[in-house]
Amino acid sequence: MDYEQLIDAETWAFIRRTNDCYPADTAERSVPEQREIYNAMARSFLAPRPDVVETEDRQVNGVPVRIYIAGDPTRTVMYCHGGGFVVGGLESHDDVCAEICAQTGYRVVAVDYRLAPEHMHPAMFDDAWAAFEWILSEYEGGIVLSGDSAGANLCAAVAHHARGRTDRILGQVLIYGAFGGDVNAGSYLEHAKAPMLTRDEILFYQGVRCKDGKVPQGDPTYAPLQDGDFSGLPATILISADCDPVRDDSRDYRDRILAAGGKAHWINEEGLVHGYLRARHSVGRARDSFERISLAIEALGQEIWPYD
Template sequence: MNYERLIDEETWAFIKKTGECYPDDAVDLTIEQQREVYNAMAAEFRAARPDSVSCEDRLVGAVPVRIYTAGEPSCTVMFCHGGGFVVGGLDSHDDVCAELCAQTGYRVVAVDYRLSPEHLHPAAFEDAWAVCQWISASFDGDLVLAGDSAGANLCAAVAHHARGRLTGLVGQVLIYGAFGGDIDEGSYLEHAQAPMLTRDDLLFYGDIRRPDGAGDVPDPTMAPLSDSDFAGLPATVLVTADCDPVRDDSRHYRDKILAAGGKAHWINEPGLVHGYLRARHSVGRARDSFERISVAVEALGQGLWPYE
């Protein structure tokens, strides 16, 4: 794959800066070391919160959350962060959540779900589902799910589980998510050695989350693509980086929702790589994509579908 041709200079600068903070062989570090370098990398890219946004940390049961508000929100966004289910937390995506809040005017609730390997599946899913239920019971207005990478997986899992159990869930915006697709075909092979995320990284993160015996039967709370029923899901917008091994999971997920009669739209961003949300202030392509993400969140919260 000729990444020198596909990826522009701005994005290469972002990749280089990320690598200086978070090395390519980070999966060989101890879990504690991985979290240290990831947190340092996130801090290096973190932008200041917009002045219009206020936030509050609290507990939902035993799950820490951070609530962002700007004015009088008409809708709530539950945001689940990426990090392979191993790294990340409230601070790693603080600026992303604050900017989503400022740009949409919606309340954003970030979920600090339990991480692997200390807490294997379904711990992270249970935390996300608990917060989703709490949001539904605590705030007026509709609910939109949003997340990147591992967080996109959790949001999709919650959306599948919420059918028949929760009202008011009107949409989900899933950013470069891994949903349990076949790792021996498509983008998993085409971009097996992509910058920022490789197929081997995905195998590591998948194994470290999985309890012994998991995978013997389909489990949509771990791998949403393994569900047998894609009817009744909320309107879904999927956003991917083209140079990313998990890219095709979003295409397959869209196709399954459409085949079941639902609303789904896939935006594939050329020349971008996994984790590009951190590049939204330095890379034009990433900035434009983040704008599309914010527009999608806002539209779904208003019951609009601008993708026909």
């Protein structure tokens, strides 16, 4: 794969800047040390919160959350962060959530779910669901689910589990999500050695949250693509990075929803790589994509479908 041609100079600068944050022996270090390295990397990209945004940290149903408010919101976004279910938290995606709040005017509730390997599946899903149930009880109005990478997986799992339990999910906006696709086909092989995320890393992340590394089968709370029923899901917008092993998961998830008679749209961002949200202030392609993401969240919150 000729990434020198596919990826532009701005994105390569972002990739190099990210890689410079990781010591050569990062993979051999303990998980706590890896988290410190990841958090330091995330801080190096952190943008100031918009002045209009206020925040509050709370414990809800036993789960830490951060609530972002700008004005008097009538909609709520539940946001789950990425990080392979191993790293990340409220701080790593603080500016992303604050900017979504400022740009949409919606309340954003960021979920600090438990991480592997200290906590095995379904702990992460249980925390996302507990936070979602709290949102249902605490606020009126519709809810938009959004997250990136592992967080997109959790949001989709919540959407599947919510069917028949609530009709308040207005939609989901899922950013370079890993939904449990075939790791021996398509983009997993085409981009097995992609910058920012490799197939080997995905295999590690898949197993690390499972007892004895045994990946569940037929469990949509682990991998939404394992579900046998894709009917009744909320309107779904999927955004993928083209140079990313998990790219085809977004396409496949869209296709399953459409085949079941639902509403779904896939946007594949050419020349971008996994984790590009952190590049939205330095890379033109990432900036444009983040604008599409914010507009998608806003549209779903207003029950508008702009993709017909």
